[in-house]
Amino acid sequence: MIEVNNLTKEFSNKKGLFDVDFKVEKGQIFGYLGPNGAGKSTTIRHLLGYVKPQKGQAKINGFDCWSESEKIHGQLGYIPGEIAFVEGMSAVDFLNLMSGMRGTKSNEKRNELIARFDLDIKTPVRKMSKGMKQKLAIISAFMHDPEVIILDEPSSGLDPLMQREFVDLLHEEKKKGKTILISSHIFSELEDTADIIAIIRHGKLIKTQDVHTLREEMAKNIYEVEFQNQEDVHSLMNSDLAISNHEGNKATISVDRDVNEIFKYLSRYKIKKFDVPKQRLEDIFMKYYNDKEEHL
Amino acid sequence: MNLALYKAMMKSHSKLLITYSCSVFLYLYLLVMTFPMFAESQQLNDVLKGLPESVQVAFGIQGNLSNVNDYMAMNFYNSLYLYILMAYAILTAIQLVSRFVDRGSMAYLLSSPVSRVQVINTQAMVLITGLFVVNLFTYFGGYLGVLSFTDKNGFDMSIFTQMNLIVMLIFLVISAYSFLFSCLFNEEKLAMGASFGITILFYSLDLASKLSEEIDWLKYFTIFSLYQPQKISQGDYNVLSTSMILSIVAIVLFILSASLFKRRDLTL
Ligand SMILES: Nc1ncnc2c1ncn2[C@@H]1O[C@H](COP(=O)(O)OP(=O)(O)OP(=O)(O)O)[C@@H](O)[C@H]1O
Ligand SMILES: [Mg+2]
Numbered sequence: 001m002i003e004v005n006n007l008t009k010e011f012s013n014k015k016g017l018f019d020v021d022f023k024v025e026k027g028q029i030f031g032y033l034g035p036n037g038a039g040k041s042t043t044i045r046h047l048l049g050y051v052k053p054q055k056g057q058a059k060i061n062g063f064d065c066w067s068e069s070e071k072i073h074g075q076l077g078y079i080p081g082e083i084a085f086v087e088g089m090s091a092v093d094f095l096n097l098m099s100g101m102r103g104t105k106s107n108e109k110r111n112e113l114i115a116r117f118d119l120d121i122k123t124p125v126r127k128m129s130k131g132m133k134q135k136l137a138i139i140s141a142f143m144h145d146p147e148v149i150i151l152d153e154p155s156s157g158l159d160p161l162m163q164r165e166f167v168d169l170l171h172e173e174k175k176k177g178k179t180i181l182i183s184s185h186i187f188s189e190l191e192d193t194a195d196i197i198a199i200i201r202h203g204k205l206i207k208t209q210d211v212h213t214l215r216e217e218m219a220k221n222i223y224e225v226e227f228q229n230q231e232d233v234h235s236l237m238n239s240d241l242a243i244s245n246h247e248g249n250k251a252t253i254s255v256d257r258d259v260n261e262i263f264k265y266l267s268r269y270k271i272k273k274f275d276v277p278k279q280r281l282e283d284i285f286m287k288y289y290n291d292k293e294e295h296l
Numbered sequence: 297m298n299l300a301l302y303k304a305m306m307k308s309h310s311k312l313l314i315t316y317s318c319s320v321f322l323y324l325y326l327l328v329m330t331f332p333m334f335a336e337s338q339q340l341n342d343v344l345k346g347l348p349e350s351v352q353v354a355f356g357i358q359g360n361l362s363n364v365n366d367y368m369a370m371n372f373y374n375s376l377y378l379y380i381l382m383a384y385a386i387l388t389a390i391q392l393v394s395r396f397v398d399r400g401s402m403a404y405l406l407s408s409p410v411s412r413v414q415v416i417n418t419q420a421m422v423l424i425t426g427l428f429v430v431n432l433f434t435y436f437g438g439y440l441g442v443l444s445f446t447d448k449n450g451f452d453m454s455i456f457t458q459m460n461l462i463v464m465l466i467f468l469v470i471s472a473y474s475f476l477f478s479c480l481f482n483e484e485k486l487a488m489g490a491s492f493g494i495t496i497l498f499y500s501l502d503l504a505s506k507l508s509e510e511i512d513w514l515k516y517f518t519i520f521s522l523y524q525p526q527k528i529s530q531g532d533y534n535v536l537s538t539s540m541i542l543s544i545v546a547i548v549l550f551i552l553s554a555s556l557f558k559r560r561d562l563t564l
Contacts, residue, residue, distance in 0.1 A: 048407060051561040074409040080564065084400035088308045100300020101408035140404075 001026055001179055002148065006056030007046060017042055017203045019056070024179050024196075026147075029170060031194030031211075032183040035289060039203040040183040041081045044152050047181070048078060060148055072148070074102060077141035081152035081183070083133055091121040091128070091136050098140050110143035116165060130157040138166065142173070149173060151182045155189055167192050187282045199288050207288050214281065223253045225266065226273035241265060298410045298418050305392070305422045313426050316384050320430060321437035324372055328364065328441025335362040353506045363450045365459075368438055369525035373463060377434065378499075378523075381427075381467045386491045388426055389474035392419040393557070394487040403564035416479060416554040423471050431464040458535045459528050465542035466523055470495055472549035479557040 002024040010016040017039045024030040034040050045051045046058045049069030058065040060072045085094050095110060104110075114121055117135040128136065134157040141149065155163050170193050174180060184190050190197060198208040222244065227233055230249040237243055237251075241262065245252035249272070253262065341362065344352070393416065396402040405415050435457075442451045474491035481487040502520035505512045515521035522542070527533040 045562075045564065048403070048564075050403070050406065050564050052559075069406075070409050070411045073407060076407065078403075078407040080400065080403045080407075082400050084403070086304070086308070086396070086401045086404065087399070089304070093304065093307070097300060097304040098404065098408065100304070101298060101405070101410045103409070 001061055002030070002047065002181060003059040004043065004046075004056070005059075007043065007053055007058055008055035009042060009046070009051065009053055015203060020200070020203070020205055022198055022205065022208060024181055026179050027174060027177045028195050029174050029180045029182065029193050031190035031197040032181060032200065033185070033187060033190060033197055033285065034200035035185055038200045040200060041152055043200070044081070044150055044181075044183060047150055075147040077144070077146035077149040079137045079141045079151045079154045083137045085125045085133070085136070088126070090124045091119065094125060094136070095121065095140060095143065099144070102144050104144045109145050110139065113139045113143055117162065131159060131162065134158055135162065142169065147178055149178055149180045151180070153184055154182060187285045191281055197285065199285065201289070211281070214284070221255045221276055223255065223262070224250065224275040224277055225253060225271060226250045228270035228272050232269040236269075239265060297421055298414050301405065301410065301415065301418045302421060305419065306425065309388070309422060309426060312388070313429060316380070316430050317433035320377065320380060321433040323376070324368065324434055324437035325441040327372055328368065328438060329445045331364055331367050331446060334367065350507050364442055364446050365450070365452055365455055365529050368456075369459065369529070373459060373525055377463070381430070381463070382470065382495055384430060385427060385467050385471040386474045386488065386495065388423055389471050389478050390484060390488045390491065392423055393475065393478040394481055394484045397482060397562060397564070398484040400564055402562065406562070406564070412558045413554045416557050420475060420550045420553065423475060424468065427464065427467060427471055431460060435460045452529070455529050459525050461539060462523065462528065462535065465539055465546070466519055468546045469519055469542055469549070472546040472553070476549050476553045476556070479553040482563065
């Protein structure tokens with residue numbers, strides 16, 4: 001479990017984090033969304049114990065991230081935002097080093113991951129492509145089967161196939177009851193994985209949204225219907241259908257009952273065009289990115 | 297101290313270490329080979345003796361070229377070896393911490409259950425090991441040279457050992473303060489600049505204090521004034537207490553490095 005309470009860190013340039021508050025439960029994937037420079041990596045540095053909070057606290061599994069980080073790190077998998085491996089090592093040397101420092105006994109999961117992500121571990125890190133480095137980072141973050149997984153923009157550089165594989169891996173880990181935090185500045189990276197999405201801007205959390213309820217809400221769809229004759233819209237208005245909007249020969253009908261009933265009613269009229277506008281999750285979140293801009 | 301980290305660090309450091317070690321070994325070994333030639337050349341000795349006293353003192357050439365201990369001290373320990381060790385000690389100290397912080401790879405080391413203090417202590421052990429190995433190769437290079445090329449009569453093993461010990465401990469202190477800078481600064485360049493800056497300052501103070509009687513009090517402000525192969529060879533150098541003081545200073549600096557590093561904010 002990850003807990004961040006009133007976390008505040010102000011840098012000399014007035015940027016930083018201000019009263020950031022959130023919680024990630026076991027078996028949950030927390031999507032941490034925000035534009036460049038919002039403070040995602042700064043929050044994660046607190047979780048890793050690299051920086052000391054000015055105010056507030058970050059805790060993982062009940063331990064303080066700054067003062068008790070050694071107790072946390074045995075059960076922690078981490079992918080840094082800017083991946084820099086130890087220089088002059090091959091991938092296998094690097095993985096051995098991490099296993100050694102963690103005291104990992106079994107190589108079973110590691111070999112499984114290497115096969116799954118199809119990585120040639122003999123390659124010196126220096127000669128790896130961006131995607132290969134990303135795979136190596138993923139393997140090193142998951143190979144010791146950690147309870148808590150923190151990923152700072154993990155899927156940049158992966159091709160769509162590997163991205164798919166990675167999303168699958170996240171779902172498997174989630175099912176096993178892991179606590180997962182993923183940061184990203186693009187919504188689509190989180191869309192398939194996150195249970196909760198929190199949006200951060202200028203160091204402040206501006207919205208925390210449960211993705212599942214959001215999806216349910218959005219599932220209550222609307223139909224946009226364009227009729228041949230404008231009079232039909234008027235007669236529709238007199239019916240008990242829920243018309244949320246109308247203009248000329250177009251009407252927007254909320255789907256508030258059995259779909260068949262609505263169709264039975266509509267079948268009386270000559271219809272020119274019928275549309276189920278798809279509201280995309282991304283648009284909703286985009287709104288927050290932009291909305292706040294105007295307020296500032 | 298973490299064994300897995302130590303092994304990995306030694307492995308990635310080994311190429312540099314082997315290069316340095318072999319170079320100093322070969323250089324000193326071959327230098328001793330030229331000793332019999334110079335020892336017999338009274339002319340060169342006379343030229344050196346003709347130099348002003350203060351210049352002789354400053355550059356450590358007031359010894360006797362016909363003694364192999366002095367010969368090595370003058371032609372290697374007092375010149376090239378100092379620069380080689382300066383470069384090795386500082387570059388290695390900077391590479392072991394500051395570079396990892398600057399490039400971000402420290403993030404990986406610190407994301408493991410090994411604590412910050414343990415990571416720093418391990419890196420310090422790598423630095424100490426490296427310094428020891430370079431000095432050991434020098435020691436054997438000189439010793440083997442003496443065995444191979446001289447008649448050994450003028451060679452004093454105990455003085456040679458003491459000289460090597462003092463050099464190593466002086467550079468242990470230099471490594472230690474460079475390591476401290478390495479632990480304190482975010483930027484590799486800054487840490488390197490500070491370490492070289494201070495070391496070169498110490499070296500210049502030492503030269504200045506020897507060149508002029510009036511400013512010879514400068515010797516109290518530089519570690520290089522402790523390095524006096526002549527005095528060691530004449531037996532009026534307190535090797536034991538100097539070694540103890542140097543070791544204690546180095547240990548304090550290493551402990552300070554770890555404890556300051558532990559408290560630092562790291563932008564990784
Ligand atoms: N040590 C520091 N000193 C001063 N400013 C800092 C420091 N660390 C971060 N910042 C500033 O704090 C802000 C947040 O940075 P952070 O790296 O957390 O952003 P981010 O959300 O991870 O962005 P990105 O999506 O680009 O990775 C930035 O404006 C950055 O310049
Ligand atoms: Mg970031």
